[in-house]
Amino acid sequence: MTVQMTDRMSNRPVVTIRLASTSDELLQCYALRAAVFMGEQQCPYWEEFDGNDYSASHLMLYVDGEPAASMRVRWFSGFAKLERAIILKRYRSLGLFVPFVEWARDFAAKKGYPKAYLHGQKRLWEIFERQGFHKVNDAPFHFSDHEYGAFVADLDVPEGAPSVFSDPMLLNRPEDQLDRPGVLEKSMERGASNPHAGWNEKRAN
């Protein structure tokens, strides 16, 4: 699900967003976060790389093919938590933040999550409120030198979002491309030869 937000024929930058799905894309994500959080905001390494990166989905935004922004999404029961959202300094004047958050909300909704949740830095509260987020409560908290509020937004889960009753092959698709056949659907052409069927017999002997 690559989004073209600008016309290919124009000389405006081409912006694409996708779910990081290779180790190269993950490295790009980590490098961007290190640049912004460690380089600009002096966040210690062990606070930035907090151990949750390998249980999360990472979203990458590219400007003319160059990694420009990233966001981490973690999946809890009933809500998706958007976090670690950054835009590289040189791309900050392009108005990428709002469409990037929109894309993340859309991504979560298409996976079937009815709510998006985030910890917003105080300076960004107005932007989140304009995007349909509202404060969970009035108790601000702080970590890594910043004051935060907990925000939540209701998402419009589309009909046909994944459930245990979905077509099983739909659940095997790349998660940002649930609306089109994935590589495993192509593998169905090979049929079911059950190549390991003999293994149980061996084990029994």
Added chain:
Amino acid sequence: MNSGVQSIAGVPVTTRLAMKMEDSLQAFAVRAACFIGELDVPFSEEFDGHDYGATHVIAYIGDEPIGTVRVRWFKSFAMCERLAVMQRFRGNQVGQLLLERCRQLAESRGCNMLYTQVLPSDTGYWEKQGWRRLVPEAMSQGGPKPIVAMVKQVDPNKPLPEVEAPEAVVLRREPTLDSRGIPVGAIAN
């Protein structure tokens, strides 16, 4: 010669070679913070394809990675590059400690020359640590980019032979990893 700082504010500073994926990630994070975050270098220039044929040295204060340098191995020399120290830890000779670790590493591998390419404004930093211009300043013809090639002997008792290679050859960039042609390492002994 003093090999650099051993502690900052009472916390020990150590160096280590990257041996695991997590270690390399720490090296990359420090470089991203310094080169992409601070100096606005594009990602694709900073991560240029040479990271997986290189040795990465990382400096730690406690368990926090605060500096790194990359060493690439050529036939006749070891190339130190991408030297980075997190901004708030600069001025503590962490760079010196990293370069000394490079020197020891080169020594243990039987290499007798360290080589680097620096910006003209940075030559003083390297000269203070015993590096010299590969080509004397007066003879330098300069390349397309204002970069100065510098070298340092690995064993203080074995001075390097004078190098006759034209600077333009020495400064040649490797266009791709598997390209043919004169290798960038074709200088000296």
